Amino acid sequence: MIHPADIREWRDQDVVDPKGHKIGALEAIYVDTATDEPAMATVRTGLPTRQRLVFVPLEEAILGPRYVKVAHARGVVKKAPAIGTDDILPAEQEEAIFKHYGVAYQPGANGGRRLARR
Template identity: 30%
Template sequence: MIDQTHVEALYDCDVIDNRGEKIGSVKRVWLEDGTGKPMWAEVHTGLFGMKESFVPIQQGQVAGGAITVPVTKEQVKESPSMHTDGDHMSDQEQEALYRHYGMIPQAKTGEHDRLDGKGGNGRQAAGQRGQQAAGQRGTARGDAAEVTLSEEKLDVGTRSVETGRVRLVKHTVTEQRNITVPVTHEEVRVVREPAEGSSGKAFADEQAEITLHREEPVVQKRTEAVERVRLEKDAITEQKDVKGEVRKERVEVERDDEPRGRR
């Protein structure tokens, strides 16, 4: 059972349905007039949390920074829209919520689902951060009166998304290379010089020969590593403008001792 001791812990906590699915987060808590029992949680739902829905929390269970309620996420999405007058809910709005969630008021037993039929005051909002006094719009201390003003803040974070992929692909190409290589070859020349003495082979046929050589280019191939190529990532930080709507509360001073036209 939820009671007044849980009110402070309910703000901004996650609301989980009876199947374990997250419904949204609590932004306001509505109390029962007279008893101050927590009755409904005003929950921000939808894709961007822009829709406000009412969820019954009388039989909820609070644990681990979340409250589990005995209704489904679909029921909450289809719940009737409430146009509350100030910080109070009318009898008609209460009855519409009870009918939608299949809850039966038990006025005689005083249980959690009892409707307050006195004067149509309905349930009072708990305000922001645990103002639990029923039928009161602020706090009076002696000769001073005060109200608490709240405003929404934008909490902006970042998430990593994939923008593309870059890969290295190696393939083979063939190209022509022209290389100049020096080569050597042998040529013959005739050298004549005077002979001395006598020859034993005079007037006999005779021949002499030498072998000539030349160099020819020889092409061979060898494979060697010439370069390493790799991909590296650098993180570049840039400034992005983020826009969002936030609500804030303002206060006006009204006097009952002046004519309405002068307020």
């Protein structure tokens, strides 16, 4: 698991799937607003002129030298909900990310955001 103190250290590192296939580069970490623990990462994918940020859960993530290994296959991650490299995740799109990975979704406190970018 990625600890909050490690977030800046791992930015721009390769994100790989369980077989070691590169998915992209780690862009940002999103924490669960209820626990303040890292929950999702955005991964920069695509061609240099057409990049986007896809979301991937960090449960079971393993940190290695210059990489973060996630528990989901590259094909699954690349089909995940995405945002533009300069965009902000709209609160109403959070649930789609959780559903894509088969994870139960509950909104944050008072119906607010569940994910917050670090």
